[in-house]
Amino acid sequence: MSDNQKTFVRFPLAQRIEHILLLVSFSTLGITGLIQKFIHVDISLWIIELLGGVSAVRVIHRVAATIFLLEIIYHFVVMGYKLYVHRVEMTMLPGIKDVKDGFQAIGYNIGKAKARPKLGRFTFDEKVEYWAMMWGNLVMIITGFMLWNPIKTTDILPGVFIPAAKAAHGAEAILAVLAILIWHMYHVHLKHFNKSIFTGKLSRHEMEEEHALELEKLESGVEKPTPSEKTLKKRRMIYFPLAAILSIVGLAVVYLFVTVENTAISSMPVAEEVQILATAQPTVTTAATPTEKPAEPVAVVAPAVDNATWDTGIGAMLSTKCAMCHGASGGVSFASYSDVLKGGGNGPVFTAGDSANSLIVQLMQRGGHPGQLAPEELDALIAWITAGAPEK
């Protein structure tokens, strides 16, 4: 096997799984959070609908947050084990060298330094990312707790901490997502597609490029002596109970996070205590309200002369009182003497000389007919019929 085909284990499986958990929970948090922040962008609403509505989005956000928290607890417990029991080197701790490396890298890029810095197990750009994320986690966890549990928060802190937490949570999210999209994307995808977080391995060439110092150290064969099994056992005896307590406390915090308060009621609040339908007056309203001013009845138009004929008064009387209805739409007409003689659907209007057997007299005497003749009018009519109903 040539030197260049040789591979170096960079991330054991557990760390690779940790990364996947982070990748999934971070992306989920980022997406489900930012679409709630930017609701005036169409794509946000589109994703919200795709995920089953904003209530579902919030549940997903909180599930992802919980997984994220559990992962962080796991990360610290495992790190504690490595640092205390195995006394591994604190390779992620930033130091003066990282600042120098950073300046040298910039210097090299702008042509002020002869070579790129030789880098150790974790490069300065990786440390920037790790510690930026740690800062971000702290902000997001604290503000996230406040937003998840505003009542418990305001039991202790002033109310304004809630909108402040909301402002910080949203802004920090933008910072974190942009940092991942720009810094992380460039260093592990664009500059060179580094697959070690999935495969666990780096080639010797990649090691040379990115972790030259670590490679030198590995190849020099000078390794930190592993502690004896006895020492390890002794340290584990101390660390395991400590880890158990740490885990329990951590899990209790997560449990608290999720369950400490019921922020709002899940039922509908009473919006308005009022009877929607409550009539102020009887519901029986009249469409044709009786008017205040009674209308004048049609004037009496009895003939002015005694023994009037059709032409001297009877005709005018009947036209006024009857023709208003009769004659306009078929049937009997009172427009002229000859029309009256024709009669209508119910037969002749009158029988000359026999007022008692005349239809018009019978109807008028019964009363209640529209355009009812006044008594003096009826008397004149009867007199006219009895006289043989002369036209002139």
Next chain:
Amino acid sequence: MTERKRNHLTTIILVAGGILAAVLITAAFFPVLPAQATAAPAAVPASPELAADALPDSACLGCHGKAGMVTTLPDGEKLSISIDGELYKETVHGNYGLACTACHASITSFPHTALTVETHKEFSFEATESCQKCHADQYSAVQDSIHMKAHNDGNVMAPACTDCHNPHTQTHLVDENGTTLNEARVNIPITCSKCHAEITEQYKNSVHGSSLLEEGNTDTPTCIDCHSVHNVGEVDNAFHLRSPQICSECHSNKELMDKYGLSSQVNNTYVADFHGTTVTIFEKTAPDQVTNTPVCIDCHGVHNMTRSEDPNNGLHVKANLLRTCQKCHPDANENFPDSWMSHYQASPETAPLVFYVNLFYKILIPVVIGGMILYILSDIIRRLIEKRKGA
């Protein structure tokens, strides 16, 4: 246990734990929210035809012009059938010269054709066919209304056209531009109160109602401004979600709000906060969503909204605000109401903490991200140069 085995065990615990947590939290937080849908009935087309060779009004008034004429409907109800011909001439219909038979088209002679209806309400609804001839748009709008739905559901209280507009006495409601006349606006609550007396009573005492009815201020909304006029909608979930936009029509109008020294930012600040964001998302993605997330009226009152300074109900009074929060957040303490910024935009005076957090990030984000971009650009350029040299 070997290192490898231990790693596997860790993996299994981690994955199982994650899945368990996901399932438990999902089950605990997923709210059961049923959806409802509303369907709009189709509009009815109108045919504005008036009876041509009808009886003259004088023929009708010959009898109906007498006061005190009453008829008994088949259900026993006594109905006045008198009409004041002179008064009618002064109404909007009389002005227009509408003859009696233009509406009472079935009356062509005496004796009149027998009524086919049993009750006054049935008569009124039959008469709406006459209204439709000229008022096709309004008629069609009514078909979509909650009132028509109630009628179709068999509610005998549901109003027909004539229950709100007495055709024999109705005067002009709108001017030549179609704008509702001020007198008409003032009369609307009185009309609605015929059936909605309790609500009108609340409205009368509200900041809007008292201003309209006592001061005659027609800037303030009357019933129809929120509920629409003929297509009075159902007060359902969709209406609830949409209602902030109704309030916003006036309350986001800077010119109008300045007149009363009110903020025109109330809707913006609401939408920017948790409640308003939720309601806006629901409104856009699930408009008939059932939600207890408050809209304007849930805090400010529905028909009885008061000035914010009102000692009993005004939300500027902290005790009132806390009581309002507690309607949905029963455990809220007296700090809690301050977590709502009272429609203020964060400034050093109103919410300094929020203002400075925003300021901090306004500086931090460009500095960090800008720095990253600069470094990356220098790296990209250097690598391109190296590549060219190497090749």
